[in-house]
Amino acid sequence: MDLYTFCRELPKVELHAHLNGSLSKSTMMELQRYLADSGIRDETNAFTDEFVLGAGDTRTLSDCFQVFSIAHALTCTPEAIEIATCLTLQEFQADGCCYIELRSTPRNTPHMTKEQCVAAILQGIQKSSLQHPMESRLIISINRSSNKDEVEEIADLAIEFHRKQPELVVGIELSGNPTVGEFKMFVPALTRAKLAGLKITLHCGEVCNPKEILEMIEFRPDRIGHAICIHPKYGGTKEIWTALCKSSIPIEVCLTSNVNTKSVPSYDSHHFKLLYDAGLPIAISTDDKGVFATSLSQEYRICADTFNLSKAQIAQLARNACQFVFDTRIRNKIQEHVTEFMNKNNTAI
Numbered sequence: 001m002d003l004y005t006f007c008r009e010l011p012k013v014e015l016h017a018h019l020n021g022s023l024s025k026s027t028m029m030e031l032q033r034y035l036a037d038s039g040i041r042d043e044t045n046a047f048t049d050e051f052v053l054g055a056g057d058t059r060t061l062s063d064c065f066q067v068f069s070i071a072h073a074l075t076c077t078p079e080a081i082e083i084a085t086c087l088t089l090q091e092f093q094a095d096g097c098c099y100i101e102l103r104s105t106p107r108n109t110p111h112m113t114k115e116q117c118v119a120a121i122l123q124g125i126q127k128s129s130l131q132h133p134m135e136s137r138l139i140i141s142i143n144r145s146s147n148k149d150e151v152e153e154i155a156d157l158a159i160e161f162h163r164k165q166p167e168l169v170v171g172i173e174l175s176g177n178p179t180v181g182e183f184k185m186f187v188p189a190l191t192r193a194k195l196a197g198l199k200i201t202l203h204c205g206e207v208c209n210p211k212e213i214l215e216m217i218e219f220r221p222d223r224i225g226h227a228i229c230i231h232p233k234y235g236g237t238k239e240i241w242t243a244l245c246k247s248s249i250p251i252e253v254c255l256t257s258n259v260n261t262k263s264v265p266s267y268d269s270h271h272f273k274l275l276y277d278a279g280l281p282i283a284i285s286t287d288d289k290g291v292f293a294t295s296l297s298q299e300y301r302i303c304a305d306t307f308n309l310s311k312a313q314i315a316q317l318a319r320n321a322c323q324f325v326f327d328t329r330i331r332n333k334i335q336e337h338v339t340e341f342m343n344k345n346n347t348a349i
Contacts, residue, residue: 021288
């Protein structure tokens with residue numbers, strides 16, 4: 001079995017995927033048809049090619065956040081959100097995912113409230129579960145550009161939906177433009193959510209901000225995303241790197257996202273190698289598969305090619321990632337999928 005096929009068929013867990021950033025071109029076209037049939041103005045003007053940041057694109061991390069306005073315009077009603085959720089989950093399932101934690105920031109639009117937005121995603125997850133065996137969960141996102149009242153409102157929503165549907169709403173996260181806001185403003189809301197039983201993941205170290213990065217690590221979230229500017233080689237400090245190594249916090253690594261946003265110069269220079277060699281817990285993820293024109297199987301293949309990892313090592317990465325899922329009740333089940341695949345393909349270590 002060649003490496004491409006191996007990575008595609010390998011049962012994988014996706015732990016860092018933003019719904020609006022994961023929209024494929026076919027999904028966006030379907031949403032445009034829906035909006036046209038519903039008589040709702042399509043403010044994207046069909047320029048969906050602007051949504052993709054591929055290799056060699058001159059746009060940077062800051063520019064990346066502008067492209068999300070296209071996805072926001074297409075997912076402006078509960079029905080559109082449900083369609084987007086179903087189609088996106090179908091694509092992850094087809095790519096060999098056996099478990100996914102989709103994440104999204106609740107939004108008010110002229111056609112829906114934040115509460116209706118969350119309910120529509122959950123409806124899409126439930127509908128998808130009837131058609132596909134992949135297990136799907138939701139992480140509710142807080143955007144760093146939100147004001148204090150919005151932050152508290154979203155935390156309240158996450159807590160309430162977790163209380164009603166704990167089998168579906170498993171976590172809360174902090175994301176958005178890393179140059180906006182201060183982490184300490186979000187701590188009270190995140191702490192409330194944590195005490196209510198929600199797991200916490202934070203976008204951490206996307207830009208050099210040693211003080212905030214250390215605050216995030218000391219907060220002891222259940223996972224962190226990206227973790228770029230932590231080691232001194234990547235703009236961090238020895239203190240931060242030591243704190244991360246001691247914490248053993250699982251890291252959601254998004255190779256293509258980091259390369260395409262110029263957060264790191266190339267795959268060869270990606271900090272994955274430092275994290276992997278240090279024995280830190282890693283979950284290979286896509287971040288925004290639509291924006292960055294990738295897939296989870298492609299991220300595993302790139303990882304194997306770039307860092308000369310064997311099929312056994314790649315399979316072990318996938319198996320280890322199962323330990324970091326927020327729905328602890330399902331960890332053993334999805335680990336068994338990967339173990340069975342490893343044994344069948346003689347890749348057990």
